[in-house]
Amino acid sequence: MRSERAGAFRLPAQFQVSRTGGGEAKRPAAIVAAPGGGRPLPHDSILIGDCLAEMASLPEASVDLVFADPPYNLQLEGALSRPDQSLVDGVDAAWDKFADFAEYDAFTRAWLSGARRVMKPAATIVVIGSYHNIFRVGAILQDLGFWILNDIVWRKANPMPNFRGRRFTNAHETMIWAARSADAKAYTFNYEALKAGNEDCQVRSDWFLPICSGAERLRDEAGRKAHPTQKPEELLARLILAASNAGDLVLDPFFGSGTTGVAARRLRRSFIGIERDPVYADAARRRIDAVEPLAEEAVARAPARRSEPRVAFLSVVEAGLARPGEKLTDAGRRHSAVVRSDGALALGPAVGSIHKIGALVQGLPACNGWTFWHVERGGRLTPIDELRATMRAAMRAAE
Numbered sequence: 376m377r378s379e380r381a382g383a384f385r386l387p388a389q390f391q392v393s394r395t396g397g398g399e400a401k402r403p404a405a406i407v408a409a410p411g412g413g414r415p416l417p418h419d420s421i422l423i424g425d426c427l428a429e430m431a432s433l434p435e436a437s438v439d440l441v442f443a444d445p446p447y448n449l450q451l452e453g454a455l456s457r458p459d460q461s462l463v464d465g466v467d468a469a470w471d472k473f474a475d476f477a478e479y480d481a482f483t484r485a486w487l488s489g490a491r492r493v494m495k496p497a498a499t500i501v502v503i504g505s506y507h508n509i510f511r512v513g514a515i516l517q518d519l520g521f522w523i524l525n526d527i528v529w530r531k532a533n534p535m536p537n538f539r540g541r542r543f544t545n546a547h548e549t550m551i552w553a554a555r556s557a558d559a560k561a562y563t564f565n566y567e568a569l570k571a572g573n574e575d576c577q578v579r580s581d582w583f584l585p586i587c588s589g590a591e592r593l594r595d596e597a598g599r600k601a602h603p604t605q606k607p608e609e610l611l612a613r614l615i616l617a618a619s620n621a622g623d624l625v626l627d628p629f630f631g632s633g634t635t636g637v638a639a640r641r642l643r644r645s646f647i648g649i650e651r652d653p654v655y656a657d658a659a660r661r662r663i664d665a666v667e668p669l670a671e672e673a674v675a676r677a678p679a680r681r682s683e684p685r686v687a688f689l690s691v692v693e694a695g696l697a698r699p700g701e702k703l704t705d706a707g708r709r710h711s712a713v714v715r716s717d718g719a720l721a722l723g724p725a726v727g728s729i730h731k732i733g734a735l736v737q738g739l740p741a742c743n744g745w746t747f748w749h750v751e752r753g754g755r756l757t758p759i760d761e762l763r764a765t766m767r768a769a770m771r772a773a774e
């Protein structure tokens with residue numbers, strides 16, 4: 376791992392570029408021509424400096440995803456102690472202090488504008504925050520023309536208790552996910568892959584994850600936390616998997632201990648991190664050095680379901696792959712229904728689609744009939760989704 380001053384890449388004097396490496400992870404930082412032939416983008420680098428100046432030095436419309444964990448402006452009033460009088464290791468760093476809300480809002484407006492400038496038209500941004508700042512961030516995002524897609528609640532499995540006992544335990548943080556503008560419809564959301572990894576259910580906007588602790592928590596030689604607000608890698612991995620593809624460029628203007636770089640590198644995205652404090656930047660660089668990227672097949676883009684030809688269950692019946700009068704069952708053979716000649720299923724007097732009848736027998740509001748229902752073929756229960764796959768293969772072969 377080397378730390379280099381600008382010059383080497385002909386970046387402006389205020390840049391200090393740290394290049395990351397390690398195994399496959401030890402490849403030198405690639406320098407890629409910026410869109411439009413401008414300054415090269417410092418891929419896989421930590422830029423040490425103020426994010427306003429550093430973002431202004433990056434070419435317009437050059438990044439695919441922004442993750443930002445800005446100062447929260449926590450407004451802590453004095454030291455906080457536990458019932459046993461030990462001190463709580465809260466965030467009281469100078470970088471989190473602002474004179475008043477107006478100063479915080481002006482700062483937020485400035486860095487969000489800088490981030491918007493470097494976002495490609497289809498890029499998205501995720502900003503994480505707590506009740507102290509997230510409502511202000513949300514309003515400013517909307518004022519600047521961003522289009523909010525979701526607010527995701529990170530429910531903490533192990534939140535810090537409320538020691539003063541005068542409020543509810545603060546057990547979540549909020550992430551606002553926004554597109555660059557309302558008409559930016561082509562943003563990345565890996566819907567099918569996320570759903571496939573979630574037992575074929577749509578992924579919800581409330582995530583239950585522990586805060587960063589144990590071996591994952593970066594510590595200095597004295598065993599103290601290297602950074603007060605290190606985020607869990609899994610949180611970043613979920614966001615990056617959802618909103619970017621392998622090879623994409625992720626920008627984090629408040630890099631801290633480098634969690635975004637760790638997740639990006641592991642998932643074969645490239646990153647640019649900006650951090651004002653060289654001590655944090657150095658800790659981040661060493662942390663990222665130790666990361667081995669996953670195998671390419673483990674992170675390759677999943678084919679979008681929509682690119683597959685649509686197949687109705689009636690077509691499966693018409694093709695003779697499922698026979699009228701035949702019984703379908705679930706994998707545990709607890710429920711059964713009869714295939715009708717019109718491609719619907721019959722369950723006693725009830726008639727409906729494979730999805731409707733699947734939901735009915737389970738008492739659920741919805742069901743994916745293709746994966747729920749099975750047919751007996753060669754002495755083995757086969758999901759009817761396999762019959763659909765046979766149909767699709769035949770349709771492709773006929774093209």
Ligand SMILES: C[S@@+](CC[C@H](N)C(=O)[O-])C[C@H]1O[C@@H](n2cnc3c(N)ncnc32)[C@H](O)[C@@H]1O
Nearest residue numbers: 425426444470604605606629631632634650651
């Ligand atoms: C909330 S922490 C980010 C923590 C990070 N997500 C992690 O997992 O370690 C915010 C970081 O932004 C840095 N910072 C604050 N203001 C900055 C600015 N104007 N430009 C660049 N970095 C800044 C702070 O030094 C701090 O490390």
